[in-house]
Amino acid sequence: MTSAAVLAGVGAWVPPKVVTNQELAARFGVTDEWIRRRTGIAQRHVASRGTATSDLAVEAGRRALESSGIGAVGCVVLATATPDHPVPATAPAVADRLGLPGVPAFDLHAVCTGFLYGMAVASSMIKGGAAESVLLIGADTFSTILDPADPSTFPLFGDGAGAVVLRAGNRSEDGAVGEFVLGSDGSGADLIMVPGGGARQRSEPDAPAWSAQHFTMHGKKVFTKAVTRMAEASAQVLRAAGIEPAQVDRIVGHQANIRILHTLASQLDVPAERLAVNIDRVGNTSAASIPLAMADAAADESLSSGDRVLVTAFGGGLTWGAGLLSWPKVSVLAPR
Amino acid sequence: MNTELPKLATVLSTWSDVEPEEIKEDDTLDDLDVDSISRLELTLALRKTFNVEIDEEEIFRAKTVADLLCMIETGKQGAASRE
Numbered sequence: 001m002t003s004a005a006v007l008a009g010v011g012a013w014v015p016p017k018v019v020t021n022q023e024l025a026a027r028f029g030v031t032d033e034w035i036r037r038r039t040g041i042a043q044r045h046v047a048s049r050g051t052a053t054s055d056l057a058v059e060a061g062r063r064a065l066e067s068s069g070i071g072a073v074g075c076v077v078l079a080t081a082t083p084d085h086p087v088p089a090t091a092p093a094v095a096d097r098l099g100l101p102g103v104p105a106f107d108l109h110a111v112c113t114g115f116l117y118g119m120a121v122a123s124s125m126i127k128g129g130a131a132e133s134v135l136l137i138g139a140d141t142f143s144t145i146l147d148p149a150d151p152s153t154f155p156l157f158g159d160g161a162g163a164v165v166l167r168a169g170n171r172s173e174d175g176a177v178g179e180f181v182l183g184s185d186g187s188g189a190d191l192i193m194v195p196g197g198g199a200r201q202r203s204e205p206d207a208p209a210w211s212a213q214h215f216t217m218h219g220k221k222v223f224t225k226a227v228t229r230m231a232e233a234s235a236q237v238l239r240a241a242g243i244e245p246a247q248v249d250r251i252v253g254h255q256a257n258i259r260i261l262h263t264l265a266s267q268l269d270v271p272a273e274r275l276a277v278n279i280d281r282v283g284n285t286s287a288a289s290i291p292l293a294m295a296d297a298a299a300d301e302s303l304s305s306g307d308r309v310l311v312t313a314f315g316g317g318l319t320w321g322a323g324l325l326s327w328p329k330v331s332v333l334a335p336r
Numbered sequence: 337m338n339t340e341l342p343k344l345a346t347v348l349s350t351w352s353d354v355e356p357e358e359i360k361e362d363d364t365l366d367d368l369d370v371d372s373i374s375r376l377e378l379t380l381a382l383r384k385t386f387n388v389e390i391d392e393e394e395i396f397r398a399k400t401v402a403d404l405l406c407m408i409e410t411g412k413q414g415a416a417s418r419e
Contacts, residue, residue: 038373223376224392228383263377267384 004176005123006169007328008070008133011063012162012295012335013056014045014282021155028151035155036280040258044158044283046143052084053161057094057139060161060291060335064135065098067330068165074131076105077122079114079138079287081316082145083107086197094137104131111192112254112315113182114138114287115162119311119323120180122166137163138287145194147214156257157215158283162291162335174305175328178241181233182321188225191218192316226260226314231267233322234312241324243308245270250303250327254313255279255289264312276302289313298332305329337361338405340386347381348401361402372396378404388412 020043021032036042047056057078065071076098078091091105110117115138122134139161146154169176195201196212230253238245245268253261258279265272278296285292290311297303305327312322338361345359352359352368359368370378379392382404388411398404 220376220392220396223373224379227380259373259377263380267380 002127002129002168002170004169004171004173004178005126005166006173007164007175007177007325008167008330009064009066009068009165010163010291010295010298010330010332011060011065011067012160012288012292013059013063014158014160014285014292014335015047015051015056017046017048018043019046024155028155030151038259039156040277040279041155041283042280045160047141047159051141053080053082053139053141054084054090054094054097056141056159056161056288057090057137057163058097060139060163060288061094061098061135061137063333064137064163064165067332068167070133070165070167072100073103073133073135073165075103075122075125075134076100077108077118077134077136078105079108079110079118079136080140081109081111081114081286082140082142098135100135110315110317110319112256112284112286112289113313113317113319113321114315115290116180116311116313116321116323117182117319119164119166119177120182120321123177123180126166126168133165133167135163135165137161138289138291140286140288142215142284142286145213145215150214152219153215153217156284158285160282160285160288160292160335162288162295164291164294173328174326176326178324179237180321180323181237181240183229183233183319185318188221188318189316191221191225191318223257223260225318226256227263227267229318229320230254230264230312230314230322233320234268234310237322237324238310243324247308248274248310249307250274250276250297251310251312252276252290252293252297253311254315255282255293256284256314286315292335295332295335298327298330299334303327340405340408341401343385344401344404344408347378347385350377350381359401361400361405363401364399365401382408386411388415
């Protein structure tokens with residue numbers, strides 16, 4: 001009998017083009033060291049012209065399917081804030097290109113928390129019997145919504161995709177996914193936003209300014225809210241599972257800023273060495289962040305079979321969440 | 337001396353090379369290498385250490401260690417009045 005969703009495979013992919021801090025330093029009148037010290041980011045991968053979110057999602061999805069050994073999954077969920085088109089959803093096209101025609105496929109939008117929300121949804125679908133297995137992909141191409149002249153956002157983000165395959169199993173298995181704590185606060189919607197391009201703006205009589213299509217973020221407020229919400233959700237999920245923070249082997253947190261991650265570890269009283277970190281190489285990849293960090297950590301063997309893993313994220317909405325899983329024995333290709 | 341200074345000085349020494357026992361009330365946060373991102377980290381550290389509600393905007397207005405002590409005191413009074 002199914003008592004849990006079990007992580008059966010993981011894969012990730014980033015586009016080959018790399019933009020280093022040195023390339024941005026001159027444009028923004030800062031130094032590589034200044035960006036690193038404030039964010040932990042040394043470089044980010046950026047999609048070339050003509051490459052869209054689905055292209056990244058297909059690559060990551062294919063790798064996760066290979067890693068799982070499950071040829072045909074029962075559902076495809078794509079967490080993204082940068083779909084290929086406003087209509088239709090991107091997931092059906094991804095499913096089709098992966099050779100999975102006919103399966104249910106839908107997008108899920110919770111910005112940087114999207115993958116975590118997707119894990120909760122996919123896990124519930126499996127436990128409820130709606131699907132035997134789910135391919136869950138987090139993919140974003142933030143380079144398509146960033147203002148290249150904005151020093152407060154442009155250096156922070158990279159493009160990428162990560163994916164996992166979840167299957168029906170039982171809670172005593174390595175890979176078993178536990179319960180989730182999810183939350184939102186729409187009163188903070190304006191803190192992380194692309195103001196234009198949606199129904200709100202289209203409902204207005206005046207034509208939108210192009211600048212309103214760019215991503216905006218109030219960094220100061222987001223920093224403290226991100227740490228606070230992730231720490232609270234993490235503490236709540238640990239309490240519910242009867243686990244002390246010291247018993248967590250790895251934290252795979254949303255890779256938004258190394259200093260957010262370190263402050264989160266400090267708030268939870270977990271040593272910073274237990275953080276999975278790849279932000280230095282990929283920046284903030286939004287919905288791709290957690291599965292990409294999982295794939296990187298598994299590829300360099302800093303995630304091992306049986307590890308108790310805390311996952312937590314915070315993003316636009318505002319949205320946040322945390323969950324627990326045990327890491328399975330999986331083979332993972334390096335994401336690049 | 338403010339009784340919370342030693343605890344606050346220990347928190348502030350996270351960002352500074354100055355030893356906690358050498359930190360004084362009239363030291364400025366700039367003296368202690370508390371830059372803008374550090375002020376955000378400091379906001380969260382003070383909330384945890386002193387169990388007080390402090391807004392990041394208040395921390396950005398603080399110039400000296402004494403200003404922080406004043407905020408902690410006000411925060412504690414606010415917490416007490418809510419109980």
